[in-house]
Amino acid sequence: MTSKEIARKLSIPYKTAFYLKKRIQVIFSHLNESLREKLYKELENPEYAKDKIAVADSVVLYSSSLRANKFRSRRYKGGSASIYLSNSIGGEQKGTLVHTVGINGGMTFYKSIPLSNQYYLEKDLEEKIPKNVTLYTDQGYEFIWDRPNHKSVNHSRKSNDPRYNMSRERWVTKEGVSSNGAEARNNILKQSFRSYGYISPKWSQLYLTEISLLGNIRFVPELRNLLGFGESRFVGLRDFYYSQENLTHKTENYNYLPLSLEARNKLKTRKLVNHYREQDIAKYNKDYRTAILHNDHYWEKFYQKDRMKNEVEYNSKAFKIYSITEKRKWIDVDSIANQLKLNKREVIFIIKKWRKHGIADIIERQERYRKIYKFKVKNVKLYYLVYSNFTEVK
Known part of the structure; x- marks a missing residue:
């Protein structure tokens, strides 16, 4: 639900509706973080995780257009490059790059990242999925070496039949490996963000957490009762005896900080250079x-x-x-x-x-x-x- 829709339904000013939405997103961030920690602990149990399949993929929202780029064509055509303006006009981040990590038939979590490289993707995976869980991705995750149950598909696979250019196994391999679970979640994410004309990268993580929690509620009956006022000992969105001192109400704690052009240039150093003293x-x-x-x-x-x-x-x-x-x-x-x-x-x-x-x-x-x-x-x-x-x- 957008801020304008909240203002229209509650007959309140837009600024008040915007502030109210940010308060709700902060509460959702607290709840979603607790769900992530709980899921991680459950997946560490081999008996629970043996039939679970994790998927991961990245998607770009609101890529920089020629108009935003002062009608300069982008030098790089990669996914992460499309969210930045040209270096000649400062290289500011205008779009949002999202890393999607989830369990097939289970919860999904989104992370706003500045670059689609090994550092940010691997760090997000380590925070959400233990290494003993089976992980399905595309060939963009070739840097993963310490996950014995990692399997990938090749979207560039050529067909053995000379009559066709691409192979049917680009999406699903003969062994049943598929990244369609992450692709489906990215499709839902893009459809949900069509309600917004544009979202600044600064607020991207709050909006992503909101959509993530709304999708994860169905897998937690206790949370459904909490948000739906189903229990007598709950008041609103919190426990009757829960102290507000445990909550951090500052939205700044959940803001996304884009990388500057200078910071991105520093990351261009080669990964295989040692950093010993x-x-x-x-x-x-x-x-x-x-x-x-x-x-x-x-x-x-x-x-x-x-x-x-x-x-x-x-x-x-x-x-x-x-x-x-x-x-x-x-x-x-x-x-x-x-x-x-x-x-x-x-x-x-x-x-x-x-x-x-x-x-x-x-x-x-x-x-x-x-x-x-x-x-x-x-x-x-x-x-x-x-x-x-x-x-x-x-």
């Missing part, structure tokens, strides 16, 4: 220090896109290999390659790189790495095994 690097062995400096120089000074693409691809595969290794458990290269559907030679190549740069010395300070062993079996084939917590092994 000099005193920390001095503690590592010579081979590891050399590898760090070589890596940083490569990603800051090098400009061969094809080679960089290969580097990113191998980093992603290395993260996947790490994610399936368990403490105090041996695993061979064949099992890794079959489980991750990788080439065995690539797996051996990555493990050799780990072994070359002094992994054993690094493990003493960082649990993230694994010690590498090698041995020969009867058929003279060379296998590389990964083992964790090596300090107990003599």
Whole structure:
């Protein structure tokens, strides 16, 4: 319900209706946050989460038009670029970029984010969905490596039949993986926002939380009774004995703060550049220090896109290999390659790189790495095994 509709139905001035709507949105924000925390705790239970499927996707609302951009065409055509004006006129954010996270047949939560990159998407997922829950997305979430139950669809998949350009498996794979649940929620969101001519990014999170709670109420009978005056011990939107001191009535606490052009330029630094302090690097062995400096120089000074693409691809595969290794458990290269559907030679190549740069010395300070062993079996084939917590092994 818009502020104008509230003013018309209650016969009050528009400013009063606008203030009233903001008060209601603040209350909804408190309630929706409690629902998010409750759902997260429930999903941490393996028995409850085994049949739950989470979906995630992003959508743009009110993208910048040529008129708002002083009739300049946008330089970038990506989803997040369409919410910003041209850099030549300040690069101000005019549209809203929304990240949608929900459970199929369950609750949905929306988050207003400034950029559709790994930092903001992964941070929002960690706040709402535990890593043990099955997650379905599109191919835009290839950066996820530490969620063993993450599966994605490829919207750019080509058809094997020469008569057709695109494949039917762009939306649903043969294994039944689909991101249609998130697409449907985005469609509902866009239809709901058609009631508003325009919403400033400053208030976007309040409006998104309002729509999220109105959709989540049906899954919480107690909340339906609370908002519908169904219980005698409830007065209005709060408990009869609930103190207002527990509520924060400032709308500023829920405002969205857009990134400036300078802040966005700072985020353009490459993700694979290390951010160690000099005193920390001095503690590592010579081979590891050399590898760090070589890596940083490569990603800051090098400009061969094809080679960089290969580097990113191998980093992603290395993260996947790490994610399936368990403490105090041996695993061979064949099992890794079959489980991750990788080439065995690539797996051996990555493990050799780990072994070359002094992994054993690094493990003493960082649990993230694994010690590498090698041995020969009867058929003279060379296998590389990964083992964790090596300090107990003599």
